[in-house]
Amino acid sequence: MSLASDAVLIAKKDMRIEMRSRIVFAQVLPFGGIVLLLFAFALDTDRGVLPIVAPGLFWVTVTLSALLAVSRSFAIEAEHGALYALRLSGLDGAAIFLGKAAAIVLQLLVLEVVLATGVFVLYDVHVPGEAVLAVASVAVAATVAIAAIGTVYGVLVAGIRARETLVPLLVLPAVTPLLLAASRSFEYAIDNDLSTSLRWGSLVGVIASVCVMVGVVAFGPLLEES
Amino acid sequence: MSVVRLRNAVCLLGRFPALAGADLDVRAGEIVWLSGPNGAGKTTLLKLLAGLLQLHRGTATVLGIDLAIDRHTHRSSLAFAGHDTFAYDDLSVSENLGFAARAVGASQDAAANAATHFGLDDLAAVTHANLSAGQRKRLALAMAFARDADLILLDEPHAGLDLSGRELLDAELVRAATAGRTVIYSSHETDRAVGLNARTVRIVGGLAFQDALAEQSE
Amino acid sequence: MDHNWGYVAVGYVGTLAVLGTYCAVLISKLRKAPTEKHEQR
């Protein structure tokens, strides 16, 4: 079997489990929503501040939700020892990585659409029409990067006790450059400065490709140590 | 032909020598029963043979592959069922079987046959979470047997199975052995081994004590 | 410029405290470690 079809097999399996259990959609999505609300409370109802900081708050919310999605993605593998079966299956580590990351990307994209709607309504943000495409593609690239980083660290700690507390400590510093770039790109897009937005967007793209490459190389060996 | 050859194999769980210098020889087509008290090292031995644990010291050759160097290559020719079912709670019996078969490159026919052999046909649409312990065991065994493997490693496969389940399992074990496959299983059920004509290896204190008769015949 | 000496003092003393503590712990652990006994055995 090829790398792509193996990755699709894993991604389909994860998505099917999600469609049955609805853990991410029924638990992580509301979590993201309440975080958006809490930010508004924390910054008071000073409506002048919220539109300015909205891109950063959006990406922080996505990152926090992504931590939960990653932990869920590896919880289903750990529950009845399925990681052993994956190791024994002979599937390429790269395929397993791509499949699991792809499933997380899909889940996060759905979550982002809902959260973005929330940001428009609650934070009074306007995205200029011509910037929508740029914002969407940067969002996809950033989501790929977050999912890739999360998947690598997820398998890194899969065999360790106290993994729930370790994942955030490992993932959050690693995603800081991404958060920075994606937030700036969104900010400039909202300010209708498309060229600066796309410069930051291309940095997001570069980071995403590095993260995917690291995952493809490192996931297999890390799976062995889990 | 020797399928398994262990010499002075030491395998650690943390800092504990779960296997403390075990010697073991298994020939092709044999059914080997690992007996012994809890904590003797049976599970560790099976996991070591599957390449899931690192060999700390000694030598281990499985299906002609030196496990100290390569813990991957032989995996494509072995089946393993452990205490965990390796299944996903939210997937049904047929989905779990289908995924397991695809992941190891086996055909869907093989998965369907394995389901039939373990009496799972009526449960195809039931999710793993809703199965009883015995039904989960059958599913785990069917997932292992769906693979066309030369070496079948089973950790307490009889535990939790009812009488009909045990008979289905034993029939599969005999069939596998007559087809030239090698079976190594651990069990606390003394009476099952007799019907299988299995060779007994006692595991005690991290060491393997092979059947005296078998050693003489070597 | 006199008031700057306060910051300088805090910086140097802080550095000394951090590095000194680390080295002190390291030395005491090395002293306690039963190396030679094992090596002779």
Next chain:
Amino acid sequence: MIASWLWRRWFGILTLKALVALAVFGLVVAPPDSEQGDAARLLYVHVPAAWIAYLAFFVTALASALYLWPRTRNDSWDHLAGASAEFGVLCTGLTLFLGSVWGKPIWGTWWQWEARLTTTAVLLFLYLGYLALRRLGGVSSQRRNAIAALIAFIDVPIVHFSVSWWTSLHQQGSVFNDKMDVTINDGRMAFTLWLGAGAFTLLFAWCCLGRMRLLGIESKNSELELEAAIAQRTGVPS
């Protein structure tokens, strides 16, 4: 390959002398800066600490790579990676502390979202995570830890680049003097800075060797414990 106890005592004394000399030169011999006055004396510890922080993380990555490479696989590399990362985190924290203490009189604030400062702060958390991972151990944790160290190291230039791009875009119009650079126009200042770099490098080497020795003893002891555990386990077969 680990140096003898005698050599390290001699080495330790040399390190101590260098550090004392640094304090004397930094606090007394070097003249105050023409613009910053005596606050510039923090340069002689701040810059060496930052230099060692980066060097230490480089050494961690190098040792991890050497551990992963099958031909050079040796537990000593794993020990070096851990020892170096530990001292690196210490120096990163120290760099941030000294930067803060220096920033207060010069910028008028404890913290400035300045590129090097921000990068260093992210690095601190990146490697705190690595140390937390190391603490947990596990059956075959060395390979896992080595991979984690390499991933963290790949992140360093990405963090640095994005942070400096960010700060350079935002700092125009800053009310603060965003330069912490001191003009080194005096031979005594230059010498003190080099002395600082040298003394900290010596200290880094000494601490790494000591920590490696400690880790080596620990792993040797656990090997002996394993021997005893095997004897105990196999000595009483029923």
